[in-house]
Amino acid sequence: MENSNTSRDLFPGALEMMILESLRRQPAHGYALVQHIQQCSKNLLQVEEGSLYPALQRLLKAKLVKAEWTISPSTNRRVRIYEITKAGLDHLECEISSFDRMLEGIQMVLGPERRTADS
């Protein structure tokens, strides 16, 4: 997974936010989460698969998600399913709104012409 023009370093907390959002829709295990994020972003975000795990550990430690081992019905393998908690939902809400504000701010600085030209 080489660096290319399309990929860019994520800002701190972005990966956690995307994981929480994915889990809000549906509990999933690590591999599924990676697939989901890559598909949703239409491969624009090239997330190194491994980097997911430290982020998951951080969320576990902060008790924003919980995890449980089960057998996946589809692949029949042992998987660790992550599920978002109540605290995780609140945190996500908070993060999204602050992210929206930040995005809005950045766009205002970049200017309306630029925004319409890009979109």
Place this chain on the structure above:
Amino acid sequence: MGWMERVFRRRRLYGELADEIGEHIEEKTEELMRLENLSRSEARQAALRAFGNPTLVQTRSREVWEWPGFESLFADLKFALRRLRKSPGFGITVLLTLAIGIGANTAVFTVVNSILLKPLPYPQPEQLVAVWLHAPGAAGLTNFTEGLRLSPSMYLTFAEHNRTLQSIGVWISGTANVTRIANPEEVHTTFISDGVLQTLNVPPAAGRWILTADQAPHSHEVVMLSYGYWQRRFGGDRSVIGRNIEVDSMTREIVGVMPRGFEVVNQDFDLLIPLAFDPRHQILAGFGFNGIARLKPGVTIGEADADIGRMLNIWMDSWTNGDGGDPHFYKTWRISGAIRPMKQQIIGNVGSVLWVVMGTIGVVMLIACTNVANLLLVRADGRQQELAIRTALGAGRGRIVRDVLGECVLLALIGGVAGIGIAMGGLRLLTAIGPTNLPRLHEIALDVRSIAFTLVLSAVSALLFGTVAALKSMRPAVSLSHASAGRTASASRERQRMRNMLVVAQVAMAMVLLISAVLMIRTLEALRGVDPGFADANHVQTLRVAIPRPLVPDAQTTLRLENSIADKLAAIPGVSSVGFASDLPMVEIDPAWNNISIEGKDDRPGSAPMRLFNYISPGYFHSQGTRLVAGRDYTWDDIYVLRPVGIVSENLARESWGSAQAAIGKHLRIMPLQPWVEVVGVAQDVHQNGVDAEAPATVYWPVMWKLPWANNAVDTEHAVSFAVHSDRAGTESLLTEIQRAVWQVNGSLPVASMQTMGELYGRSMARTSFTLVMLAVAGAMALALSLIGIYGVISYAVSQRTREIGIRMALGARKGALRWMFVRSALALTGIGVVLGLGAAGVLARTLRTLLFGVSPLDPVSFAAVPFILAVAAVLASFLPASRVAAVNPVDALKEQ
């Protein structure tokens, strides 16, 4: 989740993590096989590529649950310990170097801390001051004292009229005979006025202070004991309070005991006795008393000095000298207050010595660090491959630096702990070889501040030598293949440059220390070259005998007692001559001084310079080995019939009459009402206050004479020191015989201060020899370390350039020329170091100025000799490894690489 739980759950957590990651990769592999029809191994490769470095991911994930900084440091330390165990030679060398360096520094710092930095052991010590006066108009006075002390009348005036002091007192130390307890014993007494205990403000350990009421003249006589004397004589018995003891044949009631460690300023004592001044009998003069005072809060020393200046006028208005002279003639002395902080008074001139020693030891530590850095560089070479592998496995640059620094910190901390042990031993040694008059000696102890200093020093030195190693291990960033192929030429050249710089620094620092040491050697030489005014010092036994006035009040009887003691001493086998005097040279007891007037010269009272007074018996000069330059010695007849004769020192004779010969037959006197005294002899100059101080102009009066200031009443010295010239001086048997001889004359007289003149002479140079020993030890260590450094650099260069040597030999270079090539490079390094060192020494030697005697801080001999010594040593240190060139076989050297 509590931290306990976190620690214990970790194992399970980490297991789960590993499982999870394994499953992830497995799932991805299977999916790739299914979707893209890859073989299992191909799919697995692709899955791993997409996943990234599983080990690193696991590490990062685990760190979430850890205290990452702390725990990885711990792991680093564990690893470093394991590595150290694997190379014990390296470990022991480094640890020993560090332990000795840190230990020596801690020991010296502890002394500096205890003596110079710690506040004095009295309440609110910052308010305490020593009261001195400055009297630039009193000629001759500055020759032999630190300034003018107080007279009793001054003290009484200051105590009554001051506006800036909470309390003021004066004290003076002396000795007294304590009898009727066991054997008669001479003890150290400190006589105190009212206000001394109030100023120091330390409560008694038992009983009560000597109070104002006890200071009234002719009151009930009291005494206080020191803790040490109380323990020694009375076993710490509390019932001793209220008992009577006999001090100088006077009964005194013990009223209290001062606590352990209490000293009056810097004076250790056995007994505290009230001075009990009688204001009715005081005159202006008698400036022999040490003043101490406690300033009112917020008062500065300048304000207190101004207050003293104001009170000096009151003093001259209120008292006279009883000789009809104008009390205001002291205006010509231009007396002013010269109050100094008590701490300065106590520390005295030891401060400069201690700071020099501290600086010296610090430089040795720097050199030691340089050597350790050098060793670490060699080690970094050896670890090149390991570090490259770790970098390839995903270790970040910071991680590697932390690993290298961690090792250094570990080394320094172990070194520091061992150093504390060494410091404890070193302290004992320091206090043993240090000047015996070191102030606050009993306060010296390893305390929290010293331990903190050790830790900080360890950490700083770790950073110092660690940074060099860390920089080096970070710099090359060589690829794995490169590292395993062997050292690259460029890396080793760079490393060699770093080493060369370290050697230059070492040589420069060693230079500074060696020059300082040589300067001290030259100082000691100069001191030894001074004729002290006595000879054959090791064969002169001295002892003090004091005959209390209450025991024998009469002057004639006292003198006859002293005379018969002298006769008994002279009868001891092996004794060639005996004499006695009121003051011996170099005993550091402040002697008596006064002014004299010379016949035929304008003798306005007080305008004449101050002269040292000593009172001597016939034969004193002979037993001391003091030459009579002109005239004759006293005879017993002179003394018993009170003939008006005097002996003066050579410098006084020269100053007053032009030459020693011219002085004979001339006249002098102290007071206008006194008959003239004829000069019958001139003695060589005696360095009363140590060889480094000028010999004071001295008048030697007969030991019994008519006191001019007491209506010419006959008096004699009641406490005298005998000088016994004998080849057996200092032997146990002679001391016993002396004791017996004195007791044959009077059984209640204690014999005190038995020491040879040699000991007194040695003690007067203790400060110089102590500084010399410290500088010499430091200089030798520095020299040895730099030579090891040079040796290491050259032998490394030889081993690095074996191939080059082989080529040169093959092309016809002679071995001698090759050897010279390496020696030359060592000399070049030494040369640069010497130049830098000369510059630094030129600057630093100035700080030694106060410790030098008869030598300029830029003494050309020292500044020429040391570079020469260093150059010779460098040639030797480099010649040995360079000789290995001879062993190089060109064929082997070329085949090898």
